[in-house]
Amino acid sequence: xxxxxxxxxxxxxxxxxxxxxxxxxxxxxxxxxxxxxxxxxxxxxxxxxxxxxxxxxxxxxxxxxxxxxxxxxxxxxxxxxxxxxxxxxxxxxxxxxxxxxxxxxxxxxxxxxxxxxxxxxxxxxxxxxxxxxxxxxxxxxxxxxxxxxxxxxxxxxxxxxxxxxxxxxxxxxxxxxxxxxxxxxxxxxxxxxxxxxxxxxxxxxxxxxxxxxxxxxxxxxxxxxxxxxxxxxxxxxxxxxxxxxxxxxxxxxxxxxxxxxxxxxxxxxxxxxxxxxxxxxxxxxxxxxxxxxxxxxxxxxxxxxxxxxxxxxxxxxxxxxxxxxxxxxxxxxxxxxxxxxxxxxxxxxxxxxxxxxxxxxxxxxxxxxxxxxxxxxxxxxxxxxxxxxxxxxxxxxxxxxxxxxxxxxxxxxxxxxxxxxxxxxxxxxxxxxxxxxxxxxxxxxxxxxxxxxxxxxxxxxxxxxxxxx
Numbered sequence: 001x002x003x004x005x006x007x008x009x010x011x012x013x014x015x016x017x018x019x020x021x022x023x024x025x026x027x028x029x030x031x032x033x034x035x036x037x038x039x040x041x042x043x044x045x046x047x048x049x050x051x052x053x054x055x056x057x058x059x060x061x062x063x064x065x066x067x068x069x070x071x072x073x074x075x076x077x078x079x080x081x082x083x084x085x086x087x088x089x090x091x092x093x094x095x096x097x098x099x100x101x102x103x104x105x106x107x108x109x110x111x112x113x114x115x116x117x118x119x120x121x122x123x124x125x126x127x128x129x130x131x132x133x134x135x136x137x138x139x140x141x142x143x144x145x146x147x148x149x150x151x152x153x154x155x156x157x158x159x160x161x162x163x164x165x166x167x168x169x170x171x172x173x174x175x176x177x178x179x180x181x182x183x184x185x186x187x188x189x190x191x192x193x194x195x196x197x198x199x200x201x202x203x204x205x206x207x208x209x210x211x212x213x214x215x216x217x218x219x220x221x222x223x224x225x226x227x228x229x230x231x232x233x234x235x236x237x238x239x240x241x242x243x244x245x246x247x248x249x250x251x252x253x254x255x256x257x258x259x260x261x262x263x264x265x266x267x268x269x270x271x272x273x274x275x276x277x278x279x280x281x282x283x284x285x286x287x288x289x290x291x292x293x294x295x296x297x298x299x300x301x302x303x304x305x306x307x308x309x310x311x312x313x314x315x316x317x318x319x320x321x322x323x324x325x326x327x328x329x330x331x332x333x334x335x336x337x338x339x340x341x342x343x344x345x346x347x348x349x350x351x352x353x354x355x356x357x358x359x360x361x362x363x364x365x366x367x368x369x370x371x372x373x374x375x376x377x378x379x380x381x382x383x384x385x386x387x388x389x390x391x392x393x394x395x396x397x398x399x400x401x402x403x404x405x406x407x408x409x410x411x412x413x414x415x416x417x418x419x420x421x422x423x424x425x426x427x428x429x430x431x432x433x434x435x436x437x438x439x440x441x442x443x444x445x446x447x448x449x450x451x452x453x454x455x456x457x458x459x460x461x462x463x464x465x466x467x468x469x
Contacts, residue, residue, distance in 0.1 A: 015054075016244045016248075019046070019049075019050055019245075019248055020248060022046055023043075023046065023248060023251075023252060026039055026042050026043050026046060027255065029042075030043065031259075034260075034264070040264065040268075043268070044271065047249075047252075047271060047272065047275050048275075050245050050248060050249065050275065051245070051275045051278045051279060052101070053100050053101055054174065055170075055174060055177070055178070056099055056100065056101055056103045056168065056169070056170040056174060056175075056176045057099065057100045057176075057178055058097060058098070058099055058100075058162055058163070058176075058178070058180045059098055059099065059100045059325055060098035060325035060326065060328060061095075061096060061097050061098060061160070061180075061182050061328070062094070062095070062096040062098075062328035062329060062350070062351070063095075063158075063182070063184040063186075064182070064184065065181075065182050065183060065184065066183065066184065067184040067185070068155070068184070068185045068187065069093075069184060069185070069186050069187065070187040092142035092143060092144055092145060093142060093143045093145060093186065094140055094141070094142050094143075094350040094351065094375075094376075095113065095140065095141050095142070095143065095160065096138065096139070096140050096328050096348065096350050097111070097138070097139045097140070097162060098137065098138050098324075098325040098328065098348060099137050099138070099139075100137070101137060101170055101171070102129070102133075102135040102136055102137050102170065102171045103135060103136070103137075103139075103168050103169060103170050103171070103176060104127075104133070104134050104135040104168070104169055104170075104171070105167040105168045105169050105176075106125045106127070106139040106168055107125050107167070108122075108123050108124075108125070109165055109167055110162070110163060110165050110166070110167040110168045110176075111123075111125060111160065111161070111162050111163075112159075112160070112161040112164065112165075113141075113143070113158065113159070113160050113161075114158070114159045115143065115156050115157065115158040115159070115186070116156050116157075122144065123141045123142075123143070124141060125139050125140070125141045126139065126140055126141065127139055128140055128347040128348060128350075128373045129347075133171070135171050137348075138324075138347065138348040140350055143158070143186075145188065155185040155186060155187045156185065156186045156187075156188065157183065157184075157185055157186075158183070158184055158185070158186055159181070159182075159183050160181070160182040160183070161179065161180075161181050161182075162176075162179065162180045162181075162182070163176045163177070163178065163179040163180060164179045204436060204462050204465065204467075205354055205379045205436055207334060207336070207356045207358070207381060242279045242280065245279055246276060246279055249272055249275055249276045249279070250276065252272055253269060253272045253273060253276070256268050256269050256272065257269055262301075263298055263301045263302045266294050266297060266298055266301070267294075267298060269294060270291045270294040270295060270298075270312070273287035273290055273291050273294075274287070274291055274316065274319075277319070285319050285320060288316055288317075288319060288320045291316050292313060292316055292317070295309045295310075295312055295313040295316065296313070299313075310341075310361075311341060313339070314339055314340055314341040314342065314361065315341075315342070317338050317339060317340060318338075318340055318342065318343070318344075318345070324345045324346065324348040324349060325348065327348075327349055328348060328349060328350070328351070329351060330349055330351065330352060331351050331352060331353050331354065331376075332352075332353065332354040332355075333349070333352060333354070333355050333356070334356040335355070335356065335357055335360070336356045336357065336358040336359050336360065336381070337358075337359045337360070338360055339360060339361050340357070340360040340361060340362065341360070341361045341362060341363065341367055342362075342367045343357070343367065343368060343370045343371070344370060345370070346370045346371075346374070347370040347372075347373035347374065349374065350373075350374070350375065350376060351376055352374050352376060352377055353376050353377060353378050353379065354377075354378065354379040354380075355371075355374070355377060355379070355380050355381070356381040357380070357381060357382050357385070358381045358382065358383045358384045358385070358438065358441075359383075359384045359385070360385055361385065361386055362382065362385040362386060362387055363385075363386050363387065363389065364387055364388070364424060365387065365424040365425050365427070365428045365429075366424060368382065368428055369428060371428055371429070371432065372427075372428055372431070372432070374432070375432075375433075377432055377433075377434065378433065378434060378435045378436065379434070379435065379436040379437075380432075380434055380436070380437050380438070381437075381438040382437075382438065382439055382442070383438040383439060383440045383441045383442070383464070384440070384441035384442070385441070385442050386442065386443065387439075387442040387443065387444045387445075388442055388443035388444030388445075389442070389443035389444075422444070422449060422452050425444070425449075425452070425453075426452075426456055429453075429456070429457060430456060430457075432457075433459045434457055434459060434460055435459055435460060435461045435462070436460075436461060436462040436463075437453065437457070437460060437462070437463055437464075438463075438464050438465070439453070439463075439464060440464045450463060450464070454468055
């Protein structure tokens with residue numbers, strides 16, 4: 001079907017009509033013989049084609065249009081005073097582009113960045129993805145800030161133009177053709193003396209309720225709802241396409257709820273509801289609770305496939321956050337006690353400095369590969385998980401970027417047995433610059449593992465609540 005539509009074959013020019021007809025045909029096949037697996041596989045493929053966006057679009061960015069970005073008064077990690085205050089390095093500042101699908105060709109030719117102290121040609125855009133395809137939904141670069149500019153009290157206006165020159169292309173070969181313009185002000189100021197920065201870093205961050213404050217709409221903080229709305233880059237094509245796609249999926253859901261009450265029906269309804277939420281990538285999912293309940297029922301109905309249902313249950317839990325495209329500004333994130341098995345997509349949060357992943361279901365460092373791209377992360381809690389307790393790691397098959405593939409091309413240069421034993425941990429953590437780490441409560445945790453961490457993480461100040469010498 002997809003090839004016929006690309007060639008504009010007769011009766012295959014209108015995607016809405018073609019999709020409606022194909023769903024009717026596959027339903028007839030399922031009614032005829034529901035034990036024929038080919039029909040179910042085609043239905044799943046057809047659903048994926050329905051959800052997939054036709055055009056590559058820039059749906060979010062950081063900073064957002066019209067924002068004023070300021071550094072903290074001191075280089076500290078203890079809390080976020082304001083949603084407009086960010087703990088960026090004195091040497092660089094991240095720019096993030098978030099597309100609705102994987103694209104390639106993002107570089108200084110296709111994305112123009114102008115400001116008083118940076119040359120556009122010097123910027124290197126990197127795809128935040130663990131595969132080697134040079135394509136990703138999220139791209140990032142860093143503005144280098146000269147020392148002389150740190151003494152300036154005047155704000156710098158930064159202009160970012162995306163897609164005004166040809167070259168950005170989706171993985172399906174469709175060119176990006178909707179230019180976007182983003183303008184914001186960046187305030188710079190000199191950092192406090194080195195001694196005061198070192199003293200502030202010695203304090204240990206604790207994940208307790210009394211360390212956080214609830215957001216109050218009437219407070220002096222900027223309107224958080226408006227801030228999230230501003231993160232969304234409006235476009236004219238998606239709403240029209242999403243309308244008929246939502247109608248098709250809604251009709252399919254009603255039919256399956258009515259006529260298929262067994263496990264295959266429940267699984268298909270869970271997939272349909274998940275697909276419906278994916279049609280609006282920057283809106284908060286509305287069917288998560290219903291989908292989670294369906295997977296819980298499937299675990300009881302079909303225990304032989306417990307692991308598959310549980311893995312999908314974990315993915316839906318992560319989707320409850322909504323799109324990571326609306327969380328690009330987040331600096332502190334607590335995802336503890338959510339039964340998560342992967343953090344795929346978290347690499348988009350380039351401002352993240354503190355992350356708590358304790359009391360989840362992570363089985364190995366394979367599921368934590370996204371951490372490698374969080375260059376601002378200083379505090380990490382992965383305690384009370386299942387790392388090292390499973391001989392077979394299902395995340396290698398469930399998620400698209402197994403860590404083992406990335407490690408295959410790595411030059412280890414490690415001679416001690418301890419580091420070879422924990423090579424996955426080394427690969428994920430070695431370049432992160434963590435100052436605080438908690439790993440207690442995992443099967444991999446031991447005295448030798450702590451020695452390994454202290455040896456290969458030179459910036460580490462705290463390990464499992466104990467100050468590192």
